[in-house]
Amino acid sequence: MYKYTKQLKNELLNCGGMPLFEIAVVNIAGDKSGIKEYISCDIFFRGNSIVAQRDPVSKKEQRSKFIANTRMVVDNCYGLDHHLQELHSEILNDIQCGDLFTLGED
Numbered sequence: 001m002y003k004y005t006k007q008l009k010n011e012l013l014n015c016g017g018m019p020l021f022e023i024a025v026v027n028i029a030g031d032k033s034g035i036k037e038y039i040s041c042d043i044f045f046r047g048n049s050i051v052a053q054r055d056p057v058s059k060k061e062q063r064s065k066f067i068a069n070t071r072m073v074v075d076n077c078y079g080l081d082h083h084l085q086e087l088h089s090e091i092l093n094d095i096q097c098g099d100l101f102t103l104g105e106d
Contacts, residue, residue, distance in 0.1 A: 002048060004076040009045040011080045019043040021052065021088060024104035025095060029059070036104050041070070041091055043084070048074050050083050052091055057098030070094055 012019050021041040027033060041052040051071045061068040070091050074083065095101055 005048050005074045008080050025101035026104045029100040057095045
């Protein structure tokens with residue numbers, strides 16, 4: 001499996017773009033309520049997982065000493081595009097389940 005993950009990693013790094021997502025959100029927490037922002041997610045591979053390191057989307061993540069992230073285990077039945085689409089969907093789900101933002105329109 002590690003060999004396939006390494007292949008996907010090389011494909012991601014050689015695609016010619018920056019491996020990141022920017023997701024438009026609206027801040028719903030505290031005195032910043034209603035302000036449109038963007039959550040940046042740096043995409044990379046760690047072990048046999050694809051990871052999106054991102055800004056916290058919940059108060060629990062804000063209080064944590066760890067960097068917020070969303071991760072998925074690589075499945076060798078699918079290519080890079082599928083993994084990126086699934087990771088993006090998981091990030092959107094994390095935002096919707098969090099208590100700091102709602103999804104914005106962009």
